[in-house]
Amino acid sequence: MSMLALFVSVLVGFLMVFSGGIVLVSAESLSLFQPSSLTINEGGVFADVSPSMPPGDALPPLGRSSPMRGGYFSQVDDPRPGFWETSEYMLGRVGVLVVFVESTGGLDPDIEDWQEWRMNLVMRKVRSGLDWWIARYPFRNPPLEFMVSSAVGYTRYEPITRNSTDESLWIPEVLASINCGSGENYYIYAASCANEIREKWSTDWAFLIFVVDSLKDEDGMFADPPRFAYAYINGPFMVVTYDNDDWGIDRMDLVVAHEVGHIFGATDEYNGVTENSGYLYEPDSDGSRCIMDGNAGPCVSVGTQRQIGWVDDDLDGYPDILENEPVIIIEKKTPNITDNESIKLEGVVKLDPYPCRRPYCRSVTINKVKPINYTGEIYSLDGKFDSAFEKFLLVYNASAAGRHQVSVSFSEAIKNLVVSYSQTVLYTYVLVSDFRGPKFERVDVGSTQTAEFRLKWAHDESAVTSGNVLINGVLAENRGDGWFGVTVTKNDVGAATLSVDSVNVTLLTNEGQAVIRKFVITTHPVNIIFDRVIIDLSSPKTRFDVDSFAEISYKAYYEYDHRDFVGSIRLNQPLRQSNSGNILTQS
Ligand SMILES: [Ca+2]
Ligand SMILES: [Ca+2]
Ligand SMILES: [Ca+2]
Ligand SMILES: [Ca+2]
Ligand SMILES: [Zn+2]
The missing domain is CATH 2.60.40.10 (Immunoglobulins)
Structure with a gap:
């Protein structure tokens, strides 16, 4: 089975990097864990389940939804998901880093210790939990994909013996030990790590799964509140325990699937409260008996679907959130008449994002633009056409004088909607x-x-x-x-x-x-x-007999380059004189 093969390769990564106690994993070594893509699972069905879902396991995002971040949320002109948008809706490619939390005994007594076979088991359950969503994904384009990798992170604490709120203590230590992210508190730290994963793996979204070992712990729960699994709504992470209270490791896939629902904006459907949530700020379907309810059945309620962005109200088969019109904004261009043969066009091509309806959220899209037709050469200023916002430079070389049509067309990746711009430039000199x-x-x-x-x-x-x-x-x-x-x-x-x-x-x-x-x-x-012409006159003697010819020779040449003068010269006196006297010649 290919899934088994993938698993072995992850294991090899572990052995290489984590053998022998605490090893600080460099940022580069993260890439040792090549994320493996999950495609379709076999079945994606869970065994019957009876225990209740984690109570109060959906945590509101910290700070990010408040007007405090007004400056950030006013960045309306760039529709790319930013630092705080690590999992806005469950569409596209998702990076998932599973972080096994390992206690070192540095501060708390070291009680729990991971074994490789148990980590492998967890990885299988995580994959199964993600496959569960893929099996129910309603769209063909874009596909839903999870790129999964894992790492062991270390902390001086023994998290399962502590309150779940002590995540603020061990998460920064764990992430520092795998050299992922940074930040002034655990929440920002985790968001920053998720951003790094998204960047490195070129995914649309990313989130973290902290797996806290609870093998030896009596109830498999944190002390207070007695949680065993929880997640922050819209990310950036979830925490699960090995035992998951009564669920046990066998049904960890179901727990993970439920928490993944929260990661993408879904609320609990077992709490008797209708809540609006997600990118579209839709109400949940309490009591649905589906994944976000207790005693979950193998279904995704309509409320959950709308909360995680699985909405196609115009019934065209494409997720409405990713139906985005491309727009070109020209920022700098060559005048219509120019004597410069290198004709340049500079601007931004971006997608018009589907409006986010949740209070204080930014409208973002994971759809992408790319050039399809253009004259000359085109460059994305960040090196790659791979997002919903690209600054571009078009360079066209007008080889001959005359009128040239410079043009560019971009298309978005979901419905292939096209936007074009063209300019006629007269190149002359x-x-x-x-x-x-x-x-x-x-x-x-x-x-x-x-x-x-x-x-x-x-x-x-x-x-x-x-x-x-x-x-x-x-x-x-x-x-x-x-x-x-x-x-x-x-x-x-x-x-x-x-x-x-x-x-x-x-x-x-x-x-x-x-x-x-x-x-x-x-x-x-x-x-x-x-x-002017220089004439040198000369004579062999100074006296000649009267009535004889005076022998006078001359040399005429140009003063500029001493070349011989070509032409005739005339002396001012005849060469035969019948009277005695002097001859003064001049040409
Ligand atoms: Ca330990
Ligand atoms: Ca509810
Ligand atoms: Ca649609
Ligand atoms: Ca780019
Ligand atoms: Zn929940």
């Missing part, structure tokens, strides 16, 4: 596509030149008709038809390379307006060399 400069790049020093560039929009190639364009840091003049230019001069020899180095243009379209600064140059810069 300025293209510097053409240039005009001097006809020849070498010009005279001191002359005035122009350098012009043609600007057009990348998305439709239309001309840019306004805006601030800097060419080499100088504000260009709008010359019309997309042309922007500057005049430039230089009084000494040197080169100038002119190009567009800044664009600031307001684009106005039907979608709105935006300042565009991005530009892409697909043309050449305008190169201008302000230059």
Whole structure:
């Protein structure tokens, strides 16, 4: 049987971790106890029972339902179950940690000592008690699942010899010894441990079962009040004893099943008082002769079903509490026109929770949202789309200029209701596509030149008709038809390379307006060399006969780069002179 196999693996965990007295279990070692999933049980039926259910075993939650926690309960915009919501309704996946309470003799005399075979027996009964609910679960989606694991926790007290209210003393010690949770009192400590289990095992809910050994104790009950099993309404824990008064270990499954009812909000149906309770604050069915009544039969009364959230008033087969509309709230988005190709959409997708009707309770849902269709990449900011509230970031890369539709759709996990958001974004920039400069790049020093560039929009190639364009840091003049230019001069020899180095243009379209600064140059810069020609004249001798040709040679070159001058030069005097005198030449 697979159940037996699971059991053996739990046992192995015990041997590894707990052999040899008090061993502090680290938080990590909790995961040694891999929770095993209970699916469907065989039958889920109990033997006939006759003793009465634990009297006064349903304890009201401590503090959590009071207006004192007004700040916490005003967190209405986040529908994920929070710290105080560890078991609001019996739907979905539930983490169950069975904690065997072991006395060390540190303070009270050490009377009770667990044996492995008895702990195994308890685990079997716990599983059977949980299976009982699974067998009666009315919904197909989500399935009801219990992930069960166990640990041995130590205390200096001997709990069964004390009043049940002394749980405030031993629970913090026991939880500290298994390194689960923290808190200023036992109740918060247990809630904190349940939260850790839920987090680690990725379940929707979690609760603890403290099993107090009572093998040697005379009546198998706490001293005062003489309880043998009790639970806090809506969690986070129950306490059961090994013997359970007259019920005995054989029927511990039934006791556990009853207490699990309390854990999920059900009230006793044997006390003659009609009580409203649970997420939906529904009345119980006193005297039902079902699980929450004494002499319990194998049934869940209508009152209990409504208290634990097993309600489908619209008869669609889905639990009404988990029929949640998804909503998208956009918190940050790219403007409708942008010059940034990375288009981002940031927001929250969350589910509209079914309203909790219990006073001072928060409306929460364990339903989950996940993205189903989207453009680009989508990220959950906490790393995983696994809850009813997810901050997300959508990143879409607009590879080409033009209009892009950026969209995302989310669906919830129960009925696949979908919510979508889309935005059309115009991605564009300025293209510097053409240039005009001097006809020849070498010009005279001191002359005035122009350098012009043609600007057009990348998305439709239309001309840019306004805006601030800097060419080499100088504000260009709008010359019309997309042309922007500057005049430039230089009084000494040197080169100038002119190009567009800044664009600031307001684009106005039907979608709105935006300042565009991005530009892409697909043309050449305008190169201008302000230059002059140097001419060196030379002659082999300084005197020539009158009427002969003076032998004068010259070398002409550009001053800027000493390249040979190409062209003709003219001297100011003829080379043959008929009179004596000096020739001064100049080109
Ligand atoms: Ca002991
Ligand atoms: Ca009642
Ligand atoms: Ca429904
Ligand atoms: Ca998440
Ligand atoms: Zn009860």
